[in-house]
Amino acid sequence: MSIYDFIVKTNKGEEKSLADYRGQVLVIVNTASKCGFTPQFKELQELYLKYKDKGLEILGFPCNQFAGQEPGSNAQVQEFCRLNYGVTFQIFAKGDVRGENAQPLFQYLTAQQGFQGFDPAHPYTEMLTKALKENFPSYLEGDSIKWNFTKFLVDREGNVVARFEPTTAMSEVEAGVAACLKAAP
Template sequence: MSIYDFSATSINGSDKPLADYKGKVVLIVNTAGRCGFSYQYEDLQRLYNRYREKDFIILGFPCNQFDNQEPDSNEQIQTSCLLNYGVDFPLFKKMDVRGESAHPIFKYLSTTKPFEGFNKFHPVAKILLPLITEKHPEYLTDDYSIKWNFTKFLIDKNGQVIKRFECTTDPIDMEQDIERLLT
Protein backbone atom coordinates (compact mmCIF):
# COMPACT_ATOMS: atom_id res chain seq x y z
CA MET A 1 0.00 0.00 0.00
CA SER A 2 1.11 3.58 -0.70
CA ILE A 3 -0.37 7.06 -0.91
CA TYR A 4 -1.12 6.26 -4.54
CA ASP A 5 -4.02 4.07 -3.41
CA PHE A 6 -5.94 7.18 -2.28
CA SER A 7 -7.62 10.19 -3.77
CA ALA A 8 -8.92 13.41 -2.26
CA THR A 9 -11.03 16.34 -3.34
CA SER A 10 -9.03 19.40 -4.37
CA ILE A 11 -10.02 22.72 -2.88
CA ASN A 12 -11.77 23.60 -6.16
CA GLY A 13 -13.95 20.47 -5.88
CA SER A 14 -12.37 18.06 -8.36
CA ASP A 15 -11.35 14.53 -7.41
CA LYS A 16 -7.56 14.18 -7.39
CA PRO A 17 -5.92 10.73 -7.36
CA LEU A 18 -2.71 10.88 -5.34
CA ALA A 19 -1.25 8.57 -7.99
CA ASP A 20 -0.91 11.77 -10.04
CA TYR A 21 2.15 12.50 -7.85
CA LYS A 22 4.03 9.30 -8.71
CA GLY A 23 7.74 9.91 -9.02
CA LYS A 24 7.68 13.00 -6.81
CA VAL A 25 8.77 13.53 -3.22
CA VAL A 26 5.58 14.59 -1.45
CA LEU A 27 5.01 16.44 1.81
CA ILE A 28 1.47 16.07 3.13
CA VAL A 29 0.43 18.63 5.76
CA ASN A 30 -2.81 19.19 7.67
CA THR A 31 -3.25 22.94 7.95
CA ALA A 32 -5.30 25.62 9.70
CA GLY A 33 -5.31 29.35 9.06
CA ARG A 34 -5.92 30.52 12.62
CA CYS A 35 -3.42 28.29 14.38
CA GLY A 36 -0.31 29.37 16.26
CA PHE A 37 1.62 27.35 13.67
CA SER A 38 0.07 29.11 10.63
CA TYR A 39 3.36 30.95 10.07
CA GLN A 40 4.59 27.57 8.76
CA TYR A 41 2.70 28.27 5.53
CA GLU A 42 5.47 30.74 4.60
CA ASP A 43 8.26 28.23 5.18
CA LEU A 44 6.34 25.49 3.41
CA GLN A 45 6.01 27.80 0.41
CA ARG A 46 9.76 28.56 0.57
CA LEU A 47 10.53 24.83 0.48
CA TYR A 48 8.12 24.36 -2.38
CA ASN A 49 9.71 27.21 -4.35
CA ARG A 50 13.20 25.85 -3.68
CA TYR A 51 12.52 22.24 -4.72
CA ARG A 52 9.49 22.22 -7.02
CA GLU A 53 11.72 21.94 -10.11
CA LYS A 54 13.32 18.84 -8.57
CA ASP A 55 10.05 16.85 -8.38
CA PHE A 56 8.96 18.00 -4.92
CA ILE A 57 5.35 18.82 -4.09
CA ILE A 58 3.50 19.89 -0.97
CA LEU A 59 -0.13 18.93 -0.49
CA GLY A 60 -2.08 20.98 2.06
CA PHE A 61 -5.17 19.55 3.75
CA PRO A 62 -7.09 22.14 5.81
CA CYS A 63 -8.77 20.82 8.94
CA ASN A 64 -11.03 22.39 11.56
CA GLN A 65 -10.80 19.63 14.20
CA PHE A 66 -8.31 21.36 16.48
CA ASP A 67 -9.88 24.13 18.52
CA ASN A 68 -11.90 25.50 15.59
CA GLN A 69 -8.80 26.98 13.96
CA GLU A 70 -9.97 26.58 10.35
CA PRO A 71 -13.63 27.69 10.31
CA ASP A 72 -13.51 29.32 6.87
CA SER A 73 -14.99 27.96 3.65
CA ASN A 74 -12.73 26.26 1.12
CA GLU A 75 -12.85 29.35 -1.10
CA GLN A 76 -11.87 31.62 1.82
CA ILE A 77 -9.05 29.24 2.80
CA GLN A 78 -7.60 29.28 -0.70
CA THR A 79 -7.79 33.08 -0.93
CA SER A 80 -6.30 33.57 2.53
CA CYS A 81 -3.42 31.17 1.88
CA LEU A 82 -2.55 32.95 -1.34
CA LEU A 83 -2.93 36.52 -0.07
CA ASN A 84 -1.39 36.07 3.39
CA TYR A 85 1.34 33.51 2.68
CA GLY A 86 1.77 33.32 -1.10
CA VAL A 87 0.77 29.66 -1.10
CA ASP A 88 0.52 28.16 -4.56
CA PHE A 89 1.09 24.50 -3.73
CA PRO A 90 -2.02 22.29 -4.07
CA LEU A 91 -4.67 22.58 -1.38
CA PHE A 92 -7.48 20.15 -0.80
CA LYS A 93 -11.01 20.43 0.51
CA LYS A 94 -11.27 20.87 4.26
CA MET A 95 -11.47 17.47 5.96
CA ASP A 96 -11.11 15.58 9.23
CA VAL A 97 -7.70 14.08 9.91
CA ARG A 98 -8.32 12.20 13.16
CA GLY A 99 -11.01 10.01 14.64
CA GLU A 100 -13.62 7.90 12.94
CA SER A 101 -14.46 10.62 10.42
CA ALA A 102 -10.81 11.03 9.34
CA HIS A 103 -10.16 10.93 5.63
CA PRO A 104 -8.68 7.55 4.60
CA ILE A 105 -5.35 9.11 3.58
CA PHE A 106 -4.84 10.42 7.13
CA LYS A 107 -5.87 7.12 8.66
CA TYR A 108 -3.21 5.50 6.50
CA LEU A 109 -0.53 8.10 7.20
CA SER A 110 -1.03 8.19 10.96
CA THR A 111 -0.99 4.40 11.32
CA THR A 112 2.11 4.13 9.13
CA LYS A 113 4.24 6.52 11.18
CA PRO A 114 3.45 6.90 14.89
CA PHE A 115 3.53 10.03 16.99
CA GLU A 116 7.01 10.52 18.41
CA GLY A 117 6.26 13.46 20.70
CA PHE A 118 6.40 17.22 20.51
CA ASN A 119 9.55 19.31 20.71
CA LYS A 120 8.92 20.77 24.16
CA PHE A 121 11.45 23.54 23.50
CA HIS A 122 9.64 24.94 20.48
CA PRO A 123 8.27 28.42 21.36
CA VAL A 124 4.67 27.57 20.42
CA ALA A 125 4.83 24.29 22.39
CA LYS A 126 4.74 26.33 25.58
CA ILE A 127 1.18 27.29 24.65
CA LEU A 128 0.17 24.09 22.83
CA LEU A 129 1.10 21.49 25.44
CA PRO A 130 -0.91 23.04 28.31
CA LEU A 131 -3.83 23.59 25.91
CA ILE A 132 -3.92 19.95 24.82
CA THR A 133 -3.39 18.67 28.36
CA GLU A 134 -6.22 20.81 29.76
CA LYS A 135 -8.77 20.93 26.94
CA HIS A 136 -8.04 17.83 24.84
CA PRO A 137 -6.24 15.15 26.86
CA GLU A 138 -7.88 12.50 24.65
CA TYR A 139 -5.58 13.61 21.81
CA LEU A 140 -2.63 12.10 23.65
CA THR A 141 -4.13 8.71 24.52
CA ASP A 142 -2.74 6.83 21.51
CA ASP A 143 0.50 6.70 19.56
CA TYR A 144 -0.86 7.17 16.07
CA SER A 145 -3.54 9.82 15.66
CA ILE A 146 -2.86 13.33 14.44
CA LYS A 147 -2.37 15.49 17.52
CA TRP A 148 -2.62 19.03 16.06
CA ASN A 149 -2.48 21.20 12.96
CA PHE A 150 0.63 21.20 10.80
CA THR A 151 1.54 17.55 11.26
CA LYS A 152 3.67 16.71 8.25
CA PHE A 153 4.36 13.41 6.44
CA LEU A 154 7.29 13.06 4.06
CA ILE A 155 6.69 10.60 1.23
CA ASP A 156 9.33 9.17 -1.13
CA LYS A 157 9.10 8.93 -4.93
CA ASN A 158 7.49 5.48 -4.59
CA GLY A 159 4.63 6.74 -2.45
CA GLN A 160 5.99 5.33 0.82
CA VAL A 161 5.77 7.27 4.08
CA ILE A 162 9.33 7.95 5.22
CA LYS A 163 8.98 10.29 8.16
CA ARG A 164 6.42 12.08 10.32
CA PHE A 165 7.07 15.56 11.66
CA GLU A 166 4.84 17.06 14.35
CA CYS A 167 3.69 20.67 14.41
CA THR A 168 6.66 21.59 16.59
CA THR A 169 9.03 20.80 13.72
CA ASP A 170 9.41 23.86 11.55
CA PRO A 171 9.40 23.14 7.81
CA ILE A 172 12.93 24.46 7.26
CA ASP A 173 14.17 21.85 9.77
CA MET A 174 12.98 19.14 7.36
CA GLU A 175 15.11 20.36 4.47
CA GLN A 176 17.91 17.78 4.79
CA ASP A 177 15.37 14.94 4.84
CA ILE A 178 13.75 16.34 1.70
CA GLU A 179 17.09 16.75 -0.07
CA ARG A 180 18.07 13.14 0.71
CA LEU A 181 14.92 11.89 -1.00
CA LEU A 182 15.43 14.13 -4.01
CA THR A 183 18.89 12.80 -4.83
Protein backbone atom coordinates in the same frame (compact mmCIF):
# COMPACT_ATOMS: atom_id res chain seq x y z
CA MET B 1 -2.22 -0.39 0.01
CA SER B 2 0.00 2.54 -0.91
CA ILE B 3 -0.22 6.31 -0.88
CA TYR B 4 -1.05 6.13 -4.58
CA ASP B 5 -4.31 4.28 -3.90
CA PHE B 6 -5.96 7.32 -2.33
CA ILE B 7 -8.40 9.68 -3.98
CA VAL B 8 -8.78 13.10 -2.34
CA LYS B 9 -10.99 16.12 -3.00
CA THR B 10 -9.63 19.36 -4.41
CA ASN B 11 -10.80 22.64 -2.92
CA LYS B 12 -13.29 22.76 -5.80
CA GLY B 13 -14.76 19.37 -4.83
CA GLU B 14 -13.20 17.42 -7.70
CA GLU B 15 -11.57 14.04 -7.16
CA LYS B 16 -7.78 13.85 -7.45
CA SER B 17 -5.78 10.63 -7.39
CA LEU B 18 -2.54 10.70 -5.45
CA ALA B 19 -1.23 8.37 -8.17
CA ASP B 20 -0.86 11.59 -10.18
CA TYR B 21 2.10 12.38 -7.88
CA ARG B 22 3.91 9.09 -8.48
CA GLY B 23 7.67 9.62 -8.67
CA GLN B 24 7.63 12.89 -6.74
CA VAL B 25 8.61 13.61 -3.14
CA LEU B 26 5.57 14.74 -1.16
CA VAL B 27 5.04 16.74 2.00
CA ILE B 28 1.45 16.21 3.13
CA VAL B 29 0.34 18.65 5.82
CA ASN B 30 -2.88 19.46 7.68
CA THR B 31 -3.31 23.23 7.83
CA ALA B 32 -5.36 25.98 9.48
CA SER B 33 -5.50 29.73 8.89
CA LYS B 34 -6.10 30.87 12.48
CA CYS B 35 -3.44 28.90 14.35
CA GLY B 36 -0.23 29.89 16.08
CA PHE B 37 1.55 27.69 13.54
CA THR B 38 -0.11 29.38 10.52
CA PRO B 39 3.09 31.32 9.67
CA GLN B 40 4.49 27.92 8.62
CA PHE B 41 2.67 28.53 5.33
CA LYS B 42 5.49 30.98 4.51
CA GLU B 43 8.17 28.38 5.27
CA LEU B 44 6.32 25.68 3.36
CA GLN B 45 5.98 27.98 0.33
CA GLU B 46 9.71 28.78 0.48
CA LEU B 47 10.48 25.04 0.66
CA TYR B 48 8.18 24.41 -2.28
CA LEU B 49 9.77 27.11 -4.43
CA LYS B 50 13.26 25.86 -3.60
CA TYR B 51 12.60 22.21 -4.51
CA LYS B 52 9.57 22.05 -6.84
CA ASP B 53 11.72 21.88 -9.95
CA LYS B 54 13.59 18.95 -8.40
CA GLY B 55 10.43 16.93 -7.80
CA LEU B 56 8.80 18.20 -4.58
CA GLU B 57 5.06 18.64 -4.19
CA ILE B 58 3.43 19.99 -1.04
CA LEU B 59 -0.18 18.99 -0.47
CA GLY B 60 -2.12 21.04 2.09
CA PHE B 61 -5.27 19.72 3.75
CA PRO B 62 -7.20 22.31 5.77
CA CYS B 63 -8.84 21.02 8.94
CA ASN B 64 -11.15 22.66 11.47
CA GLN B 65 -10.82 19.96 14.18
CA PHE B 66 -8.33 21.80 16.36
CA ALA B 67 -10.11 24.53 18.36
CA GLY B 68 -12.04 25.69 15.26
CA GLN B 69 -8.94 27.27 13.71
CA GLU B 70 -10.07 26.73 10.10
CA PRO B 71 -13.64 28.08 9.98
CA GLY B 72 -13.67 29.30 6.36
CA SER B 73 -15.04 27.69 3.24
CA ASN B 74 -12.70 25.96 0.80
CA ALA B 75 -12.66 29.12 -1.35
CA GLN B 76 -11.92 31.33 1.68
CA VAL B 77 -9.09 29.04 2.76
CA GLN B 78 -7.56 29.14 -0.72
CA GLU B 79 -7.83 32.93 -0.88
CA PHE B 80 -6.30 33.33 2.60
CA CYS B 81 -3.31 31.14 1.70
CA ARG B 82 -2.65 32.94 -1.58
CA LEU B 83 -3.14 36.51 -0.29
CA ASN B 84 -1.33 36.20 3.04
CA TYR B 85 1.45 33.74 2.25
CA GLY B 86 1.66 33.57 -1.56
CA VAL B 87 0.92 29.85 -1.45
CA THR B 88 1.16 28.23 -4.87
CA PHE B 89 1.24 24.58 -3.76
CA GLN B 90 -1.99 22.56 -3.86
CA ILE B 91 -4.55 23.19 -1.10
CA PHE B 92 -7.24 20.52 -1.00
CA ALA B 93 -10.77 20.45 0.45
CA LYS B 94 -11.29 20.86 4.16
CA GLY B 95 -11.81 17.67 6.11
CA ASP B 96 -11.11 15.77 9.30
CA VAL B 97 -7.65 14.33 9.90
CA ARG B 98 -8.29 12.45 13.16
CA GLY B 99 -11.07 10.39 14.71
CA GLU B 100 -13.70 8.20 13.16
CA ASN B 101 -14.45 10.70 10.38
CA ALA B 102 -10.80 11.22 9.44
CA GLN B 103 -10.03 11.17 5.74
CA PRO B 104 -8.69 7.70 4.82
CA LEU B 105 -5.43 9.29 3.66
CA PHE B 106 -4.74 10.57 7.18
CA GLN B 107 -5.71 7.27 8.77
CA TYR B 108 -3.10 5.67 6.52
CA LEU B 109 -0.42 8.30 7.18
CA THR B 110 -0.72 8.04 10.96
CA ALA B 111 -0.63 4.24 10.76
CA GLN B 112 2.61 4.49 8.75
CA GLN B 113 4.32 7.08 10.96
CA GLY B 114 3.27 7.38 14.59
CA PHE B 115 3.56 10.28 17.00
CA GLN B 116 7.15 10.81 18.13
CA GLY B 117 6.53 13.67 20.55
CA PHE B 118 6.83 17.43 20.34
CA ASP B 119 10.19 19.17 20.12
CA PRO B 120 10.94 20.25 23.71
CA ALA B 121 13.03 23.17 22.44
CA HIS B 122 10.19 24.78 20.46
CA PRO B 123 8.71 27.86 22.15
CA TYR B 124 5.10 26.61 21.66
CA THR B 125 5.62 23.07 22.99
CA GLU B 126 4.82 23.80 26.63
CA MET B 127 1.76 25.88 25.78
CA LEU B 128 0.50 23.32 23.22
CA THR B 129 0.98 20.38 25.58
CA LYS B 130 -0.82 22.21 28.40
CA ALA B 131 -3.73 23.19 26.12
CA LEU B 132 -4.08 19.61 24.91
CA LYS B 133 -4.01 18.18 28.44
CA GLU B 134 -6.61 20.68 29.67
CA ASN B 135 -8.94 20.91 26.68
CA PHE B 136 -8.39 17.89 24.44
CA PRO B 137 -6.78 15.14 26.57
CA SER B 138 -7.90 12.39 24.18
CA TYR B 139 -5.81 14.03 21.43
CA LEU B 140 -2.67 13.00 23.31
CA GLU B 141 -3.56 9.31 23.06
CA GLY B 142 -2.20 7.06 20.34
CA ASP B 143 -0.63 8.07 17.05
CA SER B 144 -3.37 10.37 15.75
CA ILE B 145 -2.59 13.88 14.62
CA LYS B 146 -2.25 16.12 17.65
CA TRP B 147 -2.57 19.59 16.06
CA ASN B 148 -2.42 21.66 12.88
CA PHE B 149 0.68 21.59 10.66
CA THR B 150 1.65 17.97 11.20
CA LYS B 151 3.69 16.99 8.14
CA PHE B 152 4.31 13.62 6.51
CA LEU B 153 7.19 13.05 4.10
CA VAL B 154 6.65 10.60 1.26
CA ASP B 155 9.56 9.45 -0.92
CA ARG B 156 9.49 8.96 -4.69
CA GLU B 157 8.42 5.33 -4.28
CA GLY B 158 5.38 6.29 -2.19
CA ASN B 159 6.80 5.28 1.19
CA VAL B 160 5.84 7.43 4.17
CA VAL B 161 9.35 7.94 5.52
CA ALA B 162 8.92 10.59 8.22
CA ARG B 163 6.47 12.51 10.33
CA PHE B 164 7.15 16.02 11.56
CA GLU B 165 5.05 17.52 14.33
CA PRO B 166 4.12 21.22 14.18
CA THR B 167 6.93 21.96 16.65
CA THR B 168 9.60 20.40 14.42
CA ALA B 169 11.94 22.95 12.88
CA MET B 170 11.43 23.47 9.16
CA SER B 171 15.17 22.85 8.73
CA GLU B 172 14.52 19.21 9.72
CA VAL B 173 11.69 18.97 7.18
CA GLU B 174 13.96 20.45 4.53
CA ALA B 175 16.75 18.00 5.39
CA GLY B 176 14.30 15.11 4.94
CA VAL B 177 13.06 16.49 1.62
CA ALA B 178 16.61 17.03 0.36
CA ALA B 179 17.59 13.47 1.34
CA CYS B 180 14.60 12.03 -0.51
CA LEU B 181 15.33 14.10 -3.60
CA LYS B 182 18.99 13.03 -3.63
CA ALA B 183 17.93 9.39 -3.38
CA ALA B 184 16.35 9.69 -6.81
CA PRO B 185 17.74 7.41 -9.53
